[in-house]
Structure formats: C-alpha cells, structure tokens
Amino acid sequence: MLKSRPKILIADQDTVFRGILVKMLEKAGYELQTVYQGIDLIREIQMAGFDLLLLDSGLQESGGMNLVDQIRGIRPDLPLVMISRNGSIQSAVNALKRGAADYIEKSAKEDRFLESIRDIFDKRIRQGGNHHPNYSGGMQDRMIGKSEAIAQIERLVAKASGTNIKVLIEGENGTGKELVARAIHRGSRRADRPFVAVNCAAIPENLVESELFGHKRGAFTGALSDKPGKFQIAHSGTLFLDEIGDMSLMTQAKVLRVIEEGVVENVGGRQPVPVDVRLIAATNQNLQKAMFEQRFREDLYFRLNVLNIQIPPLRERLEDIPDIAGHFVAFFCRENHSPHKRLSEEAVAELACYDWPGNVRELRNVIEKALVLVDAEEIQAEHIRMVMQGRQAGRPLANMTLKQARVRFEREFIRDKLAAANSNISRAAEMLGIPRTYLYKKIKVLDIPI
Numbered sequence: 205m206l207k208s209r210p211k212i213l214i215a216d217q218d219t220v221f222r223g224i225l226v227k228m229l230e231k232a233g234y235e236l237q238t239v240y241q242g243i244d245l246i247r248e249i250q251m252a253g254f255d256l257l258l259l260d261s262g263l264q265e266s267g268g269m270n271l272v273d274q275i276r277g278i279r280p281d282l283p284l285v286m287i288s289r290n291g292s293i294q295s296a297v298n299a300l301k302r303g304a305a306d307y308i309e310k311s312a313k314e315d316r317f318l319e320s321i322r323d324i325f326d327k328r329i330r331q332g333g334n335h336h337p338n339y340s341g342g343m344q345d346r347m348i349g350k351s352e353a354i355a356q357i358e359r360l361v362a363k364a365s366g367t368n369i370k371v372l373i374e375g376e377n378g379t380g381k382e383l384v385a386r387a388i389h390r391g392s393r394r395a396d397r398p399f400v401a402v403n404c405a406a407i408p409e410n411l412v413e414s415e416l417f418g419h420k421r422g423a424f425t426g427a428l429s430d431k432p433g434k435f436q437i438a439h440s441g442t443l444f445l446d447e448i449g450d451m452s453l454m455t456q457a458k459v460l461r462v463i464e465e466g467v468v469e470n471v472g473g474r475q476p477v478p479v480d481v482r483l484i485a486a487t488n489q490n491l492q493k494a495m496f497e498q499r500f501r502e503d504l505y506f507r508l509n510v511l512n513i514q515i516p517p518l519r520e521r522l523e524d525i526p527d528i529a530g531h532f533v534a535f536f537c538r539e540n541h542s543p544h545k546r547l548s549e550e551a552v553a554e555l556a557c558y559d560w561p562g563n564v565r566e567l568r569n570v571i572e573k574a575l576v577l578v579d580a581e582e583i584q585a586e587h588i589r590m591v592m593q594g595r596q597a598g599r600p601l602a603n604m605t606l607k608q609a610r611v612r613f614e615r616e617f618i619r620d621k622l623a624a625a626n627s628n629i630s631r632a633a634e635m636l637g638i639p640r641t642y643l644y645k646k647i648k649v650l651d652i653p654i
C-alpha cells in the first residue's frame with residue numbers, strides 16, 4: 205500500500221549541509237525538497253503543502269527581510285525548525301519566540317534532528333486540516349494499560365462521548381492527553397466531522413487571533429487571502445485546545461467570548477460567523493496555580509472544566525508498562541516491515557525501573573531505539589539499559605514489585621561480587637555460595653557485564 209510520507213522543506217545555502225540533511229532524512233522515510241535562497245523558499249511554501257520547514261538562520265539574514273514573519277503570514281501552522289552554524293542562546297531564544305518549534309545547531313548529532321522532527325510530527329502534524337491520514341507517528345487509537353487509572357479514564361471517555369460536555373484533560377507531557385481527546389471525539393456523534401487540534405503554546409502571540417478566529421484578505425501584512433480560523437474549520441466537529449495554560453490572557457478573553465456567544469469574528473471581518481464546536485482542552489500545567497497567579501482566567505477555567513480527566517504519570521501506573529511496551533514493539537515491527545520481536549521478562553522489569561519524565565512518548569522512543577539495536581528476536585534488559593544510558597534509573601525500591609526489586613538486587617549483588625573477585629567466575633561463585641554453572645546462568649539472564 206502506498207504510504208503518504210511527511211514532506212519536509214530544507215532551506216539552507218550550505219550545499220554540503222543540505223546534502224547531509226537530505227541523506228539523513230531520506231533514510232528516516234521523509235519526502236524532501238531543498239531550496240537555497242529566500243525567494244525560492246517563499247515560492248515553495250506558497251505552492252506546495254509542506255509539513256515542516258528546516259530553516260537555516262543564515263538564510264534569513266542574507267534575505268535582508270524577516271523570512272520567518274513572511275512564512276508565518278503564508279502558513280502560520282507550518283512547524284519550523286531553525287538550524288544554525290554557530291548559534292547563541294540568544295538566537296535560540298529569538299527563534300523560539302518567533303514561533304520556531306525548535307532550534308538546532310548544525311553540529312548536533314543526527315539523533316537530535318530526527319528526534320526533534322519526530323516529536324513535532326507527533327505533536328503538530330495532525331493540527332487543523334493539515335494532517336496525514338496515513339502518518340500515525342506512533343499514535344495509537346486506544347488507551348492501552350491494565351491499571352485502574354486507565355479503566356477509570358475509559359469510563360470517563362465513554363461518558364463524555366455520549367454528550368457535548370466540555371472536557372478538560374490534565375496530565376504531564378506524553379501521558380496521552382491527545383489520545384484521550386481523539387477517543388472522545390471518535391466515540392461521539394461528531395465522529396465523522398473534523399477533529400481539529402490547536403497547540404496554543406506553538407502559535408506566536410501575534411498570530412493566535414488569526415489562527416483561532418481566521419482573517420480576511422488584507423487584514424494585515426501577509427494576509428494574502430481569506431483564511432478560516434480553527435473554530436470555523438472545526439465547525440460541527442471537535443476543537444482540541446492543547447496546552448491551554450500557555451494561552452495569553454487576551455486570547456483567553458476572546459475564546460471565552462466565542463464560547464459564550466457561539467460566534468467568531470474573523471480578523472478584519474465585519475460579520476460574526478456562527479460556529480458549533482465541541483471543546484476539549486488539555487494542559488500539562490497546574491491551572492489552579494495559574495489562576496492563583498492570575499495567568500489564567502477563572503471564568504474560562506470553569507467553562508472548560510465541566511468534566512475533568514486526569515491522566516496520572518506513567519511512573520504512578522507501572523503496571524501499564526508491559527502492555528504499552530509490548531504494543532510499541534509490535535507497532536514498530538509492523539511499521540518497519542521487520543520480523544516480529546518481543547521483550548524479555550528482564551527487559552520489561554528493567555523498563556519499570558525508570559521514572560519516565562516523558563511518560564508514554566518517552567517509552568515509545570526507547571522501544572523504537574532498542575529495536576534498532578537488536579537483531580535477535582528478543583530484546584534484552586541490556587538493550588534497554590544501553591538506550592537509557594545517562595538517564596536516571598533510580599526509582600526507589602519501594603515502588604517496585606517484588607520481582608523487579610529482586611532482579612535489581614540480584615544484579616547489583618552479583619556485579620559487586622564479580623568485581624571483588626576480579627571477574628574470576630569460580631571465585632565469585634564461591635563468595636556467593638552458588639555453583640559456577642548457576643552463576644553463569646544468572647550472568648546471562650540478568651545481563652551482567654563481566
């Protein structure tokens with residue numbers, strides 16, 4: 205089956221670096237186009253439907269005018285990654301302020317580019333009508349997990365689906381907020397209508413209004429044609445306001461008005477346009493605190509938070525890890541057309557030893573990387589450790605199951621004895637009071653380096 209691949213535009217004067225990027229990204233399965241001057245860049249963006257732009261900051265300077273603002277005028281939703289030969293913190297901050305999704309130095313490792321692009325597609329490619337139906341980015345359509353938390357969330361999703369009730373989803377990064385929002389939409393009577401996701405944190409402040417409410421041609425420089433806002437695009441469907449805690453107070457006031465009056469006003473337009481949208485909002489911030497600090501309007505909070513769904517962090521529902529991890533193993537094998545693989549029991553136990561600050565998204569990335577390392581059918585704990593290198597594995601024993609704690613203890617105990625015996629197996633076996641053959645077996649099963 206033909207698969208639609210995300211299309212990336214690379215704008216860079218440096219032929220050699222362009223070549224490097226093309227090779228790397230082609231290998232990762234993206235479709236690419238390159239330009240080397242500002243004027244071509246603008247034309248390409250006007251003409252073709254790119255999903256992401258990699259823009260060399262040098263190109264901006266040589267053009268003499270602000271390319272980023274021009275690009276934003278044409279495609280405010282286009283994710284942009286700024287790349288730079290020798291960037292400073294200041295230039296990174298500037299780029300991010302202007303709405304770049306990320307800022308990467310050209311000297312960065314390949315992984316840094318690939319991860320950034322993958323994350324952006326995960327988070328943003330499905331915004332608005334600008335989504336790739338075939339590109340899932342690892343997005344599953346079902347919450348996986350055996351924990352009581354997941355069961356409770358599923359019950360709430362089912363309740364929310366049957367009505368038009370506004371839902372506020374709260375949870376850390378990567379916990380599955382968007383997954384829940386989509387599940388509510390899919391289960392609802394609006395399922396065959398649009399689901400439009402807007403990442404409030406990703407839109408530069410000066411463009412928020414036009415993004416959400418649309419604009420009329422000529423309303424401001426760069427408004428080359430009429431453009432409907434996300435509220436209009438989501439008409440009769442669901443509008444998912446993601447990262448709502450990052451919305452400015454001014455925009456909050458305007459959103460509140462749309463909710464109260466059921467109409468939007470295009471920037472530069474005269475006629476209010478009636479809209480019928482089901483609102484689902486999400487945040488990884490503590491909105492109570494934001495309200496206390498007067499960064500978030502209380503009236504909007506109460507409007508949005510009719511049904512509240514809290515998704516606990518993955519570290520608080522470790523029992524979900526085996527199923528989710530197994531699911532991703534199968535998913536990536538399918539995606540990459542590689543033979544089926546599985547996780548060893550020790551590998552699963554190892555996964556439960558981490559804190560997962562990036563939650564399910566991080567777990568997914570780790571599984572994807574581990575699969576690259578493994579040719580055999582079974583992923584071992586050792587592969588997980590290799591991928592997790594440098595990340596803290598210091599989850600307190602108190603949070604582990606007996607089996608996980610035993611594996612952790614045995615591994616450390618045997619490793620210490622082996623070190624004390626200078627890796628002499630017979631001596632270590634003697635110190636441990638076990639037969640040599642048994643120690644060999646333990647070393648293998650527990651992946652203890654000698």
Ligand SMILES: Nc1ncnc2c1ncn2[C@@H]1O[C@H](COP(=O)(O)OP(=O)(O)OP(=O)(O)O)[C@@H](O)[C@H]1O
Pocket residue numbers: 326327341342343344345346347348349375376377378379380381382383384488528564565568
């Ligand atoms: N319970 C789950 N079962 C299967 N996949 C999950 C689960 N929870 C999350 N995922 C997957 O993890 C990834 C991150 O989920 P999602 O984008 O919904 O999180 P998020 O809370 O919106 O993250 P962020 O705050 O970073 O935007 C997605 O690929 C999603 O499909």
Ligand SMILES: [Mg+2]
Pocket residue numbers: 327381382446
């Ligand atoms: Mg999200």
